[in-house]
Amino acid sequence: MSSSPFLPLPPGLEILATDTIDDLLRVEVVSTRSSSRCPLCFPPAMRIHSRYTRLVADVPCGGLQVHLVLPVRKFFCDTPECPRRIFTERLPLCVQPWARTTTRLGQMLQALGLASCGELGTRLAGRLGIHTTPTTLLRQVMAVPTPPPGPVSSLGIDDFSFRRGRTFGTILVDLDRHQVIDLLAERSTKSAAAWMRQHPEIAYVSRDRGNDSAQAAREGAPQATPVADRFHLTTNLGEAIEPLVARCYKELRKAQAPLPAPVVPKAKEWRQALGPSTHHQRLSRLANNQERFAQMLDLQRHGVKQDEIARRLGVTVRTVQHWNQRGVCPGSERRRRRRSIFDPYAPYVLSRWQQGCRDVSLLWQEIRAQGFPGKIRTVYRFIQTLRHEPVELPAPSILDRVSVQEALWLIARPFDDLKADERTDLEELCQASTPLSTLHLLVQSFGQIVRKREGHRLEDGKQQVAESGLAEVQRFAKGLKRDAAAVLAGLTVAYSHGQVEGQITKLKLIKRMMYGRAGFPLLRQRMVHCA
């Protein structure tokens, strides 16, 4: 049997026999070459010294795990000057001298490891017919050689956090090739500058507007044009104006009419709440009375006499007379107020309630000290009516409907992108507050400069910012001026830092996947090979 199309082998090797045991395919291989070249002196050697076999794991075949039984021969080197007398036959296309997996299986494991993580990759490998362990997989990933980064013309640099903002590293991205070229284990001016110094070909450094990265670029790549990236410009603006929007909200709230105070009854009219069962009884009695009252009126209309009506309704004649006199259904008028032992203390409790005291037990103790002989239940019944007193609330204002964060978003987004209801909200906000309206105009014109890369128009806005009277915006503009060259470059050069942010998102994902095993070298390996 020669090499099979289902399991191709490199030239010089052929399949001798196969044997399937459960999900393992054992493939016996034979070497067809009669000679091998000495690794030191190179001429082919023919004299065989000895033979042995090696068991090497290979790529799976039809879902079966594959073991190659490889014959290995040892040859005598016949070159008299060669220091190597005996050498082992090399199969460079198939397997490295001491490896236990074929080169192609190793590459498969590396791909699995780079695309997933130790645990996940091992599980996935098992499904594909490859038996491995997380440790092997990670070792394979670490064995992938890292080519030195080629010439970098435009560099994106940013920081990322290892552990929720405690320790930071630096990510370096080739903005032309859209690829991570390196990760540094720390976020220091020194290490970043040292890295850049090895690349004097860097022409642009895109960075955030923090002092550290600006300093690193100045030291490490003085020849390069610093570029303050647009992503950070807009983020910085958002951060700068958030307190301003919050302040405007606070002022608007202050100017709003206060909520109407709940209506509190006068002490003389204050009744206690009925218990739930009493309330129920009262309602059913009322319904009963209403029915009998209607019957009475009906019978009277038909000329039935009073004593006959009384007999039919099961009441006394006096009652019928009484109902007639009053002319309304009994029980439908307001309940007469009963006197209560609580009455003398009602004014005091009401005043405490209006002061804001809602603690029934405390109120009870207070009036008990004044001589109230009743139980807490009585106090509770009176208080209950206060709790249920309806309060008419004004319609929710724009401040209740739109949070500070949402307002910030409405102000910062391109006006054309807003939906109809968002525009209405924004207009209402701007009408309510002059500073917000001014802020909206400024932010919109800055946004346009950033989006359309109209760096030359930055100067135009200066006057408006100075006249706006908005301290936060003025402070932001001052900051831009300090970093003017980089800002201008950021608004002219067509490099987008967005891809660096994208890489950081990818990095976070990988970090989460490698949870528990995410040492820096492995993270670096993963990111650099993550094309």
Ligand SMILES: [Zn+2]
């Ligand atoms: Zn030799």
